[in-house]
Amino acid sequence: MDMLRYLQGFGNQFTTEAVPGALPQGRNSPQQVAHGLYAELISGSAFTAPRAENRRTWVYRRQPSVVTGGYEALPHAFWKTGAKDGVSAPPNPMRWHPTPVPSAEATPLDFIDGLRTVALNGDADAQTGMAAHLVLANRSMARRALVNADGEMLLVPQQGAIRVTTELGVLDARPGEVVLLPRGVAFKVAVDGPSRLYVCENYGAPFRLPELGPIGSNGLANPRDFKAPVAAFEAATPGSSAVEDSTGPYEIVRKYGGQLWRTRQPGTPFNVVAWHGNLAPLKYDTADFMVIGSISFDHPDPSIFTVLTSPSDTPGTANCDFVIFPPRWMVAEDTFRPPWYHRNLMSEFMGLVYGQYDAKPEGFKPGGMSLHNCMVPHGPDAEAFDKASHAPLQPHKLDHTLAFMFESRWRFVPTEFAMTGGALDAAYPQCWSALDDRFKA
Numbered sequence: 001m002d003m004l005r006y007l008q009g010f011g012n013q014f015t016t017e018a019v020p021g022a023l024p025q026g027r028n029s030p031q032q033v034a035h036g037l038y039a040e041l042i043s044g045s046a047f048t049a050p051r052a053e054n055r056r057t058w059v060y061r062r063q064p065s066v067v068t069g070g071y072e073a074l075p076h077a078f079w080k081t082g083a084k085d086g087v088s089a090p091p092n093p094m095r096w097h098p099t100p101v102p103s104a105e106a107t108p109l110d111f112i113d114g115l116r117t118v119a120l121n122g123d124a125d126a127q128t129g130m131a132a133h134l135v136l137a138n139r140s141m142a143r144r145a146l147v148n149a150d151g152e153m154l155l156v157p158q159q160g161a162i163r164v165t166t167e168l169g170v171l172d173a174r175p176g177e178v179v180l181l182p183r184g185v186a187f188k189v190a191v192d193g194p195s196r197l198y199v200c201e202n203y204g205a206p207f208r209l210p211e212l213g214p215i216g217s218n219g220l221a222n223p224r225d226f227k228a229p230v231a232a233f234e235a236a237t238p239g240s241s242a243v244e245d246s247t248g249p250y251e252i253v254r255k256y257g258g259q260l261w262r263t264r265q266p267g268t269p270f271n272v273v274a275w276h277g278n279l280a281p282l283k284y285d286t287a288d289f290m291v292i293g294s295i296s297f298d299h300p301d302p303s304i305f306t307v308l309t310s311p312s313d314t315p316g317t318a319n320c321d322f323v324i325f326p327p328r329w330m331v332a333e334d335t336f337r338p339p340w341y342h343r344n345l346m347s348e349f350m351g352l353v354y355g356q357y358d359a360k361p362e363g364f365k366p367g368g369m370s371l372h373n374c375m376v377p378h379g380p381d382a383e384a385f386d387k388a389s390h391a392p393l394q395p396h397k398l399d400h401t402l403a404f405m406f407e408s409r410w411r412f413v414p415t416e417f418a419m420t421g422g423a424l425d426a427a428y429p430q431c432w433s434a435l436d437d438r439f440k441a
């Protein structure tokens with residue numbers, strides 16, 4: 001695959017054209033757009049949203065996206081939406097083993113077919129909450145595109161590199177990188193062999209960078225490290241600005257109102273020749289995250305690892321925080337270094353991209369997942385506790401590891417698939433049972 005070019009900066013007002021002169025200058029909607037293109041506005045926020053939160057992009061395309069037939073229902077057994085689609089489950093800590101990716105010969109699965117919702121909360125129509133999905137894919141979406149009106153999608157590849165073609169251009173990502181796809185922007189995902197991804201479908205306020213408070217004007221995820229694609233379109237005649245041969249109809253799958261719908265439109269939706277604006281797909285390499293930690297004592301709150309936050313209407317109480325646990329130095333003195341035992345108002349869904357997680361070095365596997373819901377006690381397993389209680393407190397690099405958390409103010413409900421799909425680790429609640437009462441009066 002050829003190397004792609006990107007524009008840099010979270011929330012920037014980008015301008016990009018695949019054909020010189022395609023982008024109108026000085027106005028958005030001229031009487032006639034150059035090259036016979038149509039102008040179309042994609043509003044990712046209310047017109048009247050405050051300037052700092054306003055997101056919109058003007059696209060200049062060969063055909064407007066209204067040129068499509070009517071939609072019909074597309075059944076999907078595993079893509080669930082909102083708390084109403086979960087099942088009742090006890091207040092146990094929960095964990096799942098990695099689910100194997102089926103072979104393409106036995107069970108061909110693209111990004112849509114291979115999506116399985118694991119845990120979810122909120123209500124997409126109320127624009128609150130989120131879903132945590134697992135995607136097991138072994139083939140690329142070919143002449144098929146997905147438009148999600150219910151939420152933005154944060155893709156966290158765990159196994160296999162992906163290429164995401166969007167209306168606004170093309171992005172590549174591999175495990176360690178993440179891709180943020182705005183609500184309502186068409187995309188398709190190409191895989192390179194058996195692939196596993198975690199996905200956050202965010203029904204609430206779009207993800208943004210967290211405030212930095214006393215940290216200052218730099219650090220954590222720096223805005224310039226977010227990369228947006230340059231304009232690129234599928235065309236029948238390959239050329240420098242065309243991404244691939246493409247003629248004939250396309251299947252558009254639209255997620256809308258908690259269901260999938262499908263239509264066939266006469267041509268590709270990836271027909272945008274130029275665009276400008278601040279609503280754009282973005283990719284981010286977690287290796288660019290500037291990690292802050294304790295250089296004296298005590299284990300800080302994991303909020304110092306927040307990459308992106310989707311706020312709710314209560315300050316500091318997120319609809320969803322995307323938090324990472326990347327490679328970092330542990331240097332704290334007289335400190336139990338792994339996470340403490342705790343209970344949290346916020347609900348914590350976790351995944352492991354690669355390596356070991358310090359609180360559960362053996363039991364939590366790459367590709368696995370865990371869920372510690374509102375006020376469910378959790379913390380290091382007995383083995384991790386024992387080790388960390390006696391470890392020499394030399395500077396130590398937690399290396400070759402990447403865990404993450406989708407943390408939400410709304411309690412998650414697991415799905416039927418999560419509870420009965422075969423990956424639930426029934427022994428998980430026992431991983432603390434060796435933590436004896438050691439009190440000596």
Ligand SMILES: O=C(O)Cc1cc(O)ccc1O
Nearest residue numbers: 301302338339340348359378
């Ligand atoms: O529970 C977890 O493993 C996530 C977590 C990590 C941490 O360093 C502190 C608190 C916390 O919830």
Ligand SMILES: [Fe+2]
Nearest residue numbers: 344348372378
């Ligand atoms: Fe926790």
